Amino acid sequence: MNEIVTAPAPDFTGPLDPASPALEALFGVIGEGAAHREFERILPHEPLALIRKAKLGALRLPVEAGGAGASFRDLFSVTLRLAAADANVAHILRNHFTFVERYARIPKDETQKRWRREVAAGAIVGLANTETNAKVVGGGTFTTVLQPDGDGYRISGQKYYSTGTLFSDLVLVRVATPEGKLASVILPVARAGIQLVDDWDGIGQRLTGSGTTVFHNVRVEPEEVVRDGETVGYGTAYSSTLPQLYLTTVNAGILRAVLADAKAVLKRRTHTFFFAPAEVPTEDPLLQQTIGEIASNAFAAETLVLATADALDVADRLRTAGAPTDAVTEAAHEAALRAARSKVVIDDLVLRSASQLFDVGGASAAHRSLNLDRHWRNARTLASHNPRAYKARLLGRFEVDGTPLPSSSFF
Incomplete structure (x- = not known):
């Protein structure tokens, strides 16, 4: 009797190189259960455990610090692939990568060096920023305020849209200082008084943990506070370009998944439309055209993402080399544009492509059990962040009179 040989399970121990076959295998494992998790609302704790093991969150850390030394192009290429496998899991890491860039990749003190070591070991960082009762037009302060407590502080407050925090080891909390300035506080999510509430009920991106985080008189040590400054954290010009592009990249990854599902749906069809020009669905020129349009859309989306990532790399190289501030700001503005x-x-x-998927599959593609509608729901939810009309208006103003984009917040 021939012995059955079982292939060894892939080793996802990181940090994995962006081009590593093990990384592609990891995305395959995550993608296998994505539709089922979304359909049954099973939170992706297991995929996040694999991501910790793979040290995926350390992609941008230098190799000598335990990371993969990845460029921005590498980071967004990886994000595209992960989002195609599971848009929820990819979205969960958005705030993590933003934290790494602002506070850990190039540490400025011993505390930031500690945060870098934790990221290198696999720690994931979430965010608690938005306050739903806050007046946000033109910016403003927070009701979550640092209250002096001996040699440290206490905070109390409630945040919403805390994407990723439900799965994280650390959370970055945006607060007001006693002087009315803005700051970030980075805390372990297990600290006494922090309550994570899974109450996100969006039509899409249902598994991102984008719900409420409550702080009940939580202790904050002095070294856990980073006050905004012109070259620090949120105060750095165009430091929000990364999280803005990240959301768009997740949508580009969804487009890649739409293309894969559209091809699969067409290939398994056994009958076609009454007036179809071909008896075999895969030979129908109209359906072939639709697939071609989706494929072209996916190519265009990925090309735009990577071209923007290249611009981020240019600005990063100038900043790292100590180039003049004006040159760095100009390059960062180009990336924001x-x-x-x-x-x-x-x-x-x-x-558009998520709707065209149903043109390919017909009515049978609308079966709830297939869960193909998740692509449109997820993309619509992501697109609702910082609506495109506001972006287009300010882009138009730049083209007309040269007014630069705002240097903070949504750019």
């Missing part, structure tokens, strides 16, 4: 332009185009492409 590309990110905004990409969103205006890609949001439209992915929503």
Whole structure:
């Protein structure tokens, strides 16, 4: 009797190189259960455990610090692939990568060095920023305020849209200082007084843990506070371009998944429309055309994302080399322009393609059990962040009179 040989399970121990076959295998494992998890609302704790093991969150850390030394192009290429496998899991890491860039990749003190070590070991960082009762037009302060407590502080407050925090080891909390300035507080999610509430009920991106985080008189040590400054954290010009492009990249990944599902749906069809020009669905020129349009949309979306990532790399190289501030700001503004332009185009492409998927599959593709509608719901939810109309308006103003994009918040 021939012995049955079982292939060894892939080793996902990281940090994995962006081009590693093990990384592609990891995305395959995550993608296998994505539709089922979304259908049954099973929170992706297991995929996040694999991501910790793979040290995926350390992609941008230097190799000597335990990371993969990835460029921005590498980071967004990986994000595209992960989002195609599971848009929820990819979205969960958005705030993590933003934290790494702002506070850990190039540490400025011993505390930031500690945060970098934790990220290198696999720790994931979430965010608690938005306060639903806050007046946000033109910016403003937070009701979550640092209250002096001996040699440290206490905070109490409630945050919403805490994407990723439900699955994280650390959470970055945006607060007001006693002087009315803005700051970030980075805390372990297990600290006494922090309550994570899974109450996100969006039509899409249902598994991102984007619900409520409550702080009940939580202790904050002095070294856990980072006050905003012109070259620190949220105060750095165009430091929000990364999280803006990240959302658009997840949508580009969804478009890649739409293409894969559209081809699979067409290939398994056994009958076609009454007036179809061909008896075999895969030979129907109209359905072939639709697949071709979706494929072209996916190509355009991915090309825009990577072109913007290249601009981020240019700005990063200038900043690292100590180039003059004006040169760095100009390069960062170019990246912000590309990110905004990409969103205006890609949001439209992915929503259109997610609808075209049903043109390929017909009524049978609408079965709830197939869960193909998740692509449109997820893309629509992501596109609702910082609506494209506001981006397009400010892009138009730049083209008309040269007014630069705002240097903070949604750019």
